[in-house]
Amino acid sequence: MLEQQLINGLMLGASYAMVAIGYTLIFGVLRLLHFAHGEVFMLGAFFGLQIVIYMTGVEVVAAAIMAIESFLDVKGILLFFAIFGAMIGTGIIGALVVFVAVRPVDNKFPLAPLISTIGVTILIQNVTIMVFGGTLRSFPASIEPVRYQIGDLTIDSVQIFILVTAFALMGSMWYLIEKTRIGRAIRATSESHETAALLGVNVNFIVLFVFILASCLAGVAGVLDGVKNSNVSPFMGLEVAVKALVCMLLGGLGNIVGALVAGFLLGTVEILSSAYLGSGLRDFLTFSILITILLFKPTGLFGTRVVRD
Amino acid sequence: MLDAYQESLLIFFGINLIAAFSFYLPFKTGQVSLGQAGFMGVGAYAAGIITTKLGLYFPLGLATSAVVSAIVGLMVGFPALRIKGIYLLLLTLGFGQIVQVVALTWDYTGAHNGFQGIPKQDNLLLYIYGVLVVIVLFFFRLERSSLGRAMVAIHGDEDAAEVMGIDIVRIKLFAFSIGAAFAGMAGCMFAHMTTYVDSLTFGILLAVNILMFVVVGGGTTFLGPIVGTIGLYFLPEMLRTLREWMELIPIEWTENSEFLTSAYDWLYDFFDFENEKRWIAYAIIIILMMIWRPQGLMSRDLVKRWGRRLTGSRA
Amino acid sequence: MSAAAPILQLDGITKKFGGFTALSDVHFTVEEKVIHAVIGPNGAGKTTLFNVISGMFGAEAGSLLFKGENIDRAKPHKRANMGIARTFQNIRLFEDLSVLENVQVSQHGRHFPSIWSAVRHAIFHAPFSRGAQEIEMEDYAMELLEFLGIAHARDTNAADLAFGERRLVEIARALAANPAIMLLDEPAAGMNPSETENLDEILTRLRDEKGITILLVEHDMNLVMGLSDYVTVLNFGEKIAEGAPEAVQSDPDVIAAYLGTDEEI
Numbered sequence: 001m002l003e004q005q006l007i008n009g010l011m012l013g014a015s016y017a018m019v020a021i022g023y024t025l026i027f028g029v030l031r032l033l034h035f036a037h038g039e040v041f042m043l044g045a046f047f048g049l050q051i052v053i054y055m056t057g058v059e060v061v062a063a064a065i066m067a068i069e070s071f072l073d074v075k076g077i078l079l080f081f082a083i084f085g086a087m088i089g090t091g092i093i094g095a096l097v098v099f100v101a102v103r104p105v106d107n108k109f110p111l112a113p114l115i116s117t118i119g120v121t122i123l124i125q126n127v128t129i130m131v132f133g134g135t136l137r138s139f140p141a142s143i144e145p146v147r148y149q150i151g152d153l154t155i156d157s158v159q160i161f162i163l164v165t166a167f168a169l170m171g172s173m174w175y176l177i178e179k180t181r182i183g184r185a186i187r188a189t190s191e192s193h194e195t196a197a198l199l200g201v202n203v204n205f206i207v208l209f210v211f212i213l214a215s216c217l218a219g220v221a222g223v224l225d226g227v228k229n230s231n232v233s234p235f236m237g238l239e240v241a242v243k244a245l246v247c248m249l250l251g252g253l254g255n256i257v258g259a260l261v262a263g264f265l266l267g268t269v270e271i272l273s274s275a276y277l278g279s280g281l282r283d284f285l286t287f288s289i290l291i292t293i294l295l296f297k298p299t300g301l302f303g304t305r306v307v308r309d
Numbered sequence: 310m311l312d313a314y315q316e317s318l319l320i321f322f323g324i325n326l327i328a329a330f331s332f333y334l335p336f337k338t339g340q341v342s343l344g345q346a347g348f349m350g351v352g353a354y355a356a357g358i359i360t361t362k363l364g365l366y367f368p369l370g371l372a373t374s375a376v377v378s379a380i381v382g383l384m385v386g387f388p389a390l391r392i393k394g395i396y397l398l399l400l401t402l403g404f405g406q407i408v409q410v411v412a413l414t415w416d417y418t419g420a421h422n423g424f425q426g427i428p429k430q431d432n433l434l435l436y437i438y439g440v441l442v443v444i445v446l447f448f449f450r451l452e453r454s455s456l457g458r459a460m461v462a463i464h465g466d467e468d469a470a471e472v473m474g475i476d477i478v479r480i481k482l483f484a485f486s487i488g489a490a491f492a493g494m495a496g497c498m499f500a501h502m503t504t505y506v507d508s509l510t511f512g513i514l515l516a517v518n519i520l521m522f523v524v525v526g527g528g529t530t531f532l533g534p535i536v537g538t539i540g541l542y543f544l545p546e547m548l549r550t551l552r553e554w555m556e557l558i559p560i561e562w563t564e565n566s567e568f569l570t571s572a573y574d575w576l577y578d579f580f581d582f583e584n585e586k587r588w589i590a591y592a593i594i595i596i597l598m599m600i601w602r603p604q605g606l607m608s609r610d611l612v613k614r615w616g617r618r619l620t621g622s623r624a
Numbered sequence: 625m626s627a628a629a630p631i632l633q634l635d636g637i638t639k640k641f642g643g644f645t646a647l648s649d650v651h652f653t654v655e656e657k658v659i660h661a662v663i664g665p666n667g668a669g670k671t672t673l674f675n676v677i678s679g680m681f682g683a684e685a686g687s688l689l690f691k692g693e694n695i696d697r698a699k700p701h702k703r704a705n706m707g708i709a710r711t712f713q714n715i716r717l718f719e720d721l722s723v724l725e726n727v728q729v730s731q732h733g734r735h736f737p738s739i740w741s742a743v744r745h746a747i748f749h750a751p752f753s754r755g756a757q758e759i760e761m762e763d764y765a766m767e768l769l770e771f772l773g774i775a776h777a778r779d780t781n782a783a784d785l786a787f788g789e790r791r792l793v794e795i796a797r798a799l800a801a802n803p804a805i806m807l808l809d810e811p812a813a814g815m816n817p818s819e820t821e822n823l824d825e826i827l828t829r830l831r832d833e834k835g836i837t838i839l840l841v842e843h844d845m846n847l848v849m850g851l852s853d854y855v856t857v858l859n860f861g862e863k864i865a866e867g868a869p870e871a872v873q874s875d876p877d878v879i880a881a882y883l884g885t886d887e888e889i
Binding site: 447450451454455456457458459461462464465466468469470471472473474475476477478479480483529609610613617 | 678679680699700701704705709710712716717718719720721722725726728729730731732733734735736738739742743745746747757758761779781797798801
């Protein structure tokens with residue numbers, strides 16, 4: 001059923017888009033492929049999971065949550081805590097990545113920061129395995145999904161929640177980049193570090209800020225993905241990372257709106273192609289798109305900006 | 310003689326080193342490829358078809374893996390000429406993913422069940438180190454030749470090199486496709502060691518590892534891949550043996566002091582480098598290495614300085 | 625002026641970048657064994673002209689004849705090996721190579737016209753000796769470095785050289801390709817007066833002793849007027865004057881072009 005698949009595509013696309021926006025922001029200010037970005041996504045899911053487990057496990061907290069929920073007559077307050085906590089957690093991780101693996105590495109050698117973020121990838125993944133174990137862990141169902149029927153279409157409250165959160169976050173991200181002073185500073189830094197510094201922008205701070213911002217976004221995407229699939233694993237980062245890279249390229253390197261649109265586009269294409277062509281051909285299609293774009297339109301689908309490597 | 314564990318360690322080290330060289334050759338002309346694992350896959354499947362499906366001899370399989378990978382290398386290398394930097398990285402990454410998809414869906418070679426029943430080759434150690442000797446001699450000569458200089462020039466400034474009369478198209482294609490051939494041979498050896506490969510064997514993590522061998526070792530001299538592969542391949546294995554080294558400490562040194570005894574015990578527990586802990590240590594060492602020597606352990610300048618010291622002033 | 629075919633002939637070269645016309649219908653010829661200067665205010669299209677002649681940019685219209693032969697479709701490295709060498713205004717040496725190696729790079733194409741000859745040479749001569757060809761290349765490169773007075777820096781990395789010496793290495797590197805014509809893009813920029821004087825002497829000797837034609841873009845008018853046999857003036861991508869240095873200097877269009885942009889002639 002086409003409409004149902006489109007909903008699924010949108011859900012998958014939300015994950016891709018949120019990770020891809022982070023990639024493209026970081027690439028914009030540093031010309032760096034932040035290899036560990038997928039692992040930040042994975043960490044976000046684990047942070048969210050831990051918060052949910054903790055809050056449902058400790059009686060006092062669980063009771064308080066229940067009280068608040070019945071008082072406000074809403075469900076799923078827990079998820080907000082999970083998202084908020086994951087944001088803070090991954091934000092801190094993003095800052096740590098800057099201090100440990102980006103700032104101290106001389107970017108005169110373009111591959112060195114790439115390798116150090118690969119080091120971070122291995123580090124995060126194995127610390128996660130050490131702490132949480134290497135197996136799939138399931139996300140406790142925190143809200144009872146309510147199903148809504150719109151014509152032939154079934155959509156549940158969890159799906160709505162995920163989409164609304166994703167859109168709200170990406171909307172505020174767009175506002176931040178396009179309408180605020182710090183957004184202007186980020187855009188200036190993306191053009192040229194020297195010019196931005198001349199204009200009085202603290203480039204080091206902007207890089208740090210962008211890493212934190214991108215990591216928060218990836219962290220939330222991780223929680224939403226965990227809720228959607230109701231499980232998380234230490235190995236869930238890589239595939240999203242690779243697909244988000246494709247989205248970043250499709251959208252045009254450094255183009256935030258482009259990455260967003262490309263994320264939803266790729267998510268939809270993947271869901272539709274695995275539904276109608278089989279899952280084997282799904283990845284083939286994805287990477288053929290990647291290669292075609294690279295060869296014929298390296299500025300991305302929208303071609304608004306060209307970033308030289 | 311070597312026991313089975315040591316032999317397999319040496320075999321996989323050799324395969325990794327060939328793979329590192331396969332990345333290093335195109336990298337000499339400035340082409341950064343995340344597709345070397347893909348070329349290993351191409352080589353493994355091509356050789357597997359020759360030896361397993363057609364029942365022919367291993368050397369023929371090895372030759373086929375090199376030739377087929379070189380041809381595929383040309384096919385990827387040609388469009389790759391036009392793009393650079395992160396675009397090339399993404400292109401080769403995409404290529405690697407497509408190889409995986411083909412391996413996953415091609416029924417003839419087992420599709421998602423993997424390519425099974427590849428014969429285990431005797432004397433693989435000899436084949437691997439034979440190939441390695443040839444490759445090392447090749448690089449040793451290349452880096453003292455005009456072609457080697459031309460490659461460094463292309464890496465430094467492609468447009469300037471072209472205007473100085475260097476045929477950058479041919480040289481870059483040569484480097485890319487011969488690099489792919491090296492990777493193909495590494496894949497062939499791998500398949501005939503493990504007797505089983507599937508779509509996950511030659512994934513992005515392997516490609517990233519190959520890249521790391523070269524960058525950590527240094528990408529401007531052929532000693533770089535050697536040092537890098539030795540370091541990064543044996544490092545995790547060596548971390549495992551830290552406990553055994555600790556046991557060499559004489560008992561008298563610690564037995565009289567309660568503090569030293571407990572410190573020893575704590576360290577002994579800490580050095581339980583199995584699995585995750587080993588990789589965590591490995592990751593930390595890689596990050597520190599990039600902070601300390603972003604150009605890699607070995608560099609062309611270093612080698613030149615050593616060479617001058619070795620031969621008095623200059624040859 | 626010799627009666628033989630001109631070494632370089634530009635016929636209506638036009639080059640556009642988007643809506644901007646960098647060169648518009650430029651015609652001129654360069655005779656053999658002369659120093660021919662191309663001058664003009666900033667943005668007149670001089671460097672673009674060099675990029676078109678050396679093949680880095682293709683032109684939208686017009687054709688280029690080298691020794692009477694059309695080279696419009698020749699790739700940059702082919703043009704270099706035919707005898708067109710150049711230097712860059714913003715020095716572009718191979719920073720990771722030594723001075724000697726920089727010079728040797730531009731000998732490569734001449735010694736090894738095909739990739740196979742280069743590979744064969746790399747692999748098959750005795751593994752520990754350098755081979756006759758390498759020795760010949762090195763000797764010739766050293767000869768050039770001595771000619772330019774920078775032989776002492778042979779093993780220095782290009783990145784570690786003083787600025788004036790970097791300009792000279794660029795010239796040595798262009799010379800190593802055995803060119804019939806050299807395109808020098810502001811070779812005196814950033815040089816002190818004594819270095820400029822040295823350059824003046826070197827260029828004169830290149831023309832007189834080695835018989836090399838020099839096409840020169842330069843802002844130092846004393847150098848240009850003292851050195852050149854012939855001058856072409858560009859302004860906004862168009863040729864506005866040409867002739868002997870004295871004639872061009874007194875041309876009213878030229879004076880207007882320079883005064884209009886507040887530059888001293």
